[in-house]
Amino acid sequence: MTQPPIPGWSTQAPGLSDLSPDSRRRLDALAPMTVPKGTALFHPGDAVQGFVIVLDGRVDVFLTGPTGRDILLYAVEPGQSCVQSTLGLLGGEDYSGEALTRSDSRLVLIPRALFLTLMDSDAQFRSFVFHAFAQRLQSMMHLLEKVAFTRVEARLAQCLLDRAEGGVVHATHAELAVMIGSAREVVSRRLDALARRGIVAQERGQVVLRDADALRDLAQSDS
Numbered sequence: 181m182t183q184p185p186i187p188g189w190s191t192q193a194p195g196l197s198d199l200s201p202d203s204r205r206r207l208d209a210l211a212p213m214t215v216p217k218g219t220a221l222f223h224p225g226d227a228v229q230g231f232v233i234v235l236d237g238r239v240d241v242f243l244t245g246p247t248g249r250d251i252l253l254y255a256v257e258p259g260q261s262c263v264q265s266t267l268g269l270l271g272g273e274d275y276s277g278e279a280l281t282r283s284d285s286r287l288v289l290i291p292r293a294l295f296l297t298l299m300d301s302d303a304q305f306r307s308f309v310f311h312a313f314a315q316r317l318q319s320m321m322h323l324l325e326k327v328a329f330t331r332v333e334a335r336l337a338q339c340l341l342d343r344a345e346g347g348v349v350h351a352t353h354a355e356l357a358v359m360i361g362s363a364r365e366v367v368s369r370r371l372d373a374l375a376r377r378g379i380v381a382q383e384r385g386q387v388v389l390r391d392a393d394a395l396r397d398l399a400q401s402d403s
Contacts, residue, residue, distance in 0.1 A: 233287065235258060235287065239282065263313060264276065336371070337396075
């Protein structure tokens with residue numbers, strides 16, 4: 181659902197407050213969109229239509245392998261960027277992943293033509309894009325390192341600690357598998373083992389953390 185333009189929304193986006201007045205005027209003329217939780221923003225093979233700025237909420241970007249297994253590549257939160265969108269706009273590549281809103285979100289789509297114009301004319305906007313792009317690439321390198329060199333048990337333990345709200349992780353085994361880059365069956369076996377040791381308790385659609393200290397020790401076991 182598209183809302184009327186909100187004057188000054190560019191001042192809400194970290195890194196955009198120092199743009200030139202003309203650039204801010206062009207951006208503030210764009211209408212932010214309210215997007216419900218669970219909305220697919222793009223799919224593999226889609227052409228990149230513009231540069232997305234997240235004002236509120238979170239967008240998860242997934243990659244699906246040949247076997248159909250998904251992995252969470254990264255999350256886009258306020259002030260962060262989608263590396264796939266940047267690559268598509270600058271290099272002409274189509275999307276290779278899928279993006280879903282993890283929560284109700286407020287977004288602004290900067291059309292391709294305006295994005296390229298601002299990249300050429302405003303050094304601060306160009307700096308914002310490249311700085312966010314570098315941060316995102318660094319986070320993806322960390323993900324690659326974890327998947328390649330960290331045991332599943334350690335990745336799962338850290339994921340449970342990071343996702344817990346009040347000692348409870350609201351996620352299915354399949355969703356946890358996507359988050360850590362593993363298979364659902366593997367996650368199920370690891371959770372069963374943790375439950376037998378009294379470290380977690382499993383309930384339908386959620387995992388209750390019983391011994392956070394033990395999970396921290398497990399998460400750091402590969403450090």
